[in-house]
Amino acid sequence: MQQPKVYSFPNADQVAQALDKFLAQASAEAIKQHGRFSVAFSGGSLPATAAKYLKDNKSVDFGKWFVFFSDERCVEHTDAESNYKLVKDELLSHVPIPDNQVIRISESLVNDSKLAAEDYDLQMSKALGCDIVNQPPAFDCILLGIGPDGHTCSLFPGHPQVEEKSKWVTFIDDSPKPPASRITLTIPVLNQAKNVVFVVTGGSKSDTVKLIVDGRDQALPAAHVAPSEGGLYWFLDDATAKYLTVNKPAEFKL
Numbered sequence: 001m002q003q004p005k006v007y008s009f010p011n012a013d014q015v016a017q018a019l020d021k022f023l024a025q026a027s028a029e030a031i032k033q034h035g036r037f038s039v040a041f042s043g044g045s046l047p048a049t050a051a052k053y054l055k056d057n058k059s060v061d062f063g064k065w066f067v068f069f070s071d072e073r074c075v076e077h078t079d080a081e082s083n084y085k086l087v088k089d090e091l092l093s094h095v096p097i098p099d100n101q102v103i104r105i106s107e108s109l110v111n112d113s114k115l116a117a118e119d120y121d122l123q124m125s126k127a128l129g130c131d132i133v134n135q136p137p138a139f140d141c142i143l144l145g146i147g148p149d150g151h152t153c154s155l156f157p158g159h160p161q162v163e164e165k166s167k168w169v170t171f172i173d174d175s176p177k178p179p180a181s182r183i184t185l186t187i188p189v190l191n192q193a194k195n196v197v198f199v200v201t202g203g204s205k206s207d208t209v210k211l212i213v214d215g216r217d218q219a220l221p222a223a224h225v226a227p228s229e230g231g232l233y234w235f236l237d238d239a240t241a242k243y244l245t246v247n248k249p250a251e252f253k254l
C-alpha cells in the first residue's frame with residue numbers, strides 16, 4: 001500500500017479547482033490506457049465539490065466515462081435523497097456522458113435492499129466487462145467522503161458491512177445516517193481501485209481526519225481504505241487538515 005498523498009487548500013473552492021485538474025488527468029490517462037474511465041461517486045457534499053469546475057472542463061472526454069455510485073440510498077431516482085439525482089443535478093445534466101454509461105440502482109428494487117445490492121453487483125460486472133466473481137473490479141477512481149464518525153460510503157462504525165470480504169456490493173437497513181436503507185461498495189472494491197480520493201472540507205471533521213490519516217484508527221471504516229496497488233489521496237481544506245502531523249499536506253502538483 002502506498003502512503004496517502006494529502007493535499008490541502010485554503011478553501012473548498014480551491015479544493016474543487018484541484019480536483020477538476022486531478023480528474024481530468026486521471027480520466028485522460030485511463031482512456032489512453034484502456035479506452036474508458038470508470039468512476040464511482042459518493043453522495044453528501046462530494047458531487048457539488050467534484051463537479052464545480054469539472055462540469056465546464058472542455059478537455060475531458062466525457063463520452064468515455066462510466067459513472068457508478070460508491071453508495072446509494074434505496075429510493076427512487078427522483079427522490080431528493082437519491083445520490084443518482086444529486087450527481088445528475090451537479091454533473092450528469094451538464095456533460096455528455098451517455099445515459100447507458102451511468103450505472104444506477106434499479107428503481108424496481110429499492111424496497112428490497114438485498115436484491116438491489118445483488119442487482120447492482122451484476123450491473124457493475126456487466127458494465128465493466130469483466131468477470132468479477134473471483135476478484136473485485138478495479139475502478140479507475142473512487143470518490144469518497146467521510147462522516148464525523150469515520151464512515152465512508154455506507155460503511156458505518158460497528159456495523160458488519162465494514163468487514164464484508166466476499167461481496168463487492170452489500171446493503172444496510174439500519175444506517176445511522178438517514179435514510180436507513182442503502183447499498184454500498186465494500187472495502188475489497190475500494191482497495192482494488194487505481195485511485196481512491198477522499199474529499200473533506202468545512203473543518204468539522206479535522207479530528208476524524210487526524211484519526212484516519214495519521215492514526216489509521218481501524219475503529220473508523222474510512223481507515224480500512226488502503227488500496228493494495230492504487231493511489232490514496234486526500235483533498236482537504238486547511239481547516240480540515242490542521243491537525244495532521246504525520247502525513248502532512250504536500251504541494252499539489254500533477
Ligand SMILES: O=C(O)[C@H](O)[C@@H](O)[C@H](O)[C@H](O)COP(=O)(O)O
Nearest residue numbers: 042043044045145146147152153
Ligand atoms: O450517501 C451518503 O450519505 C454518502 O456517500 C456518505 O458516505 C457521505 O459521503 C458522508 O456522509 C459525508 O457526507 P458530507 O460530505 O455531506 O459530510
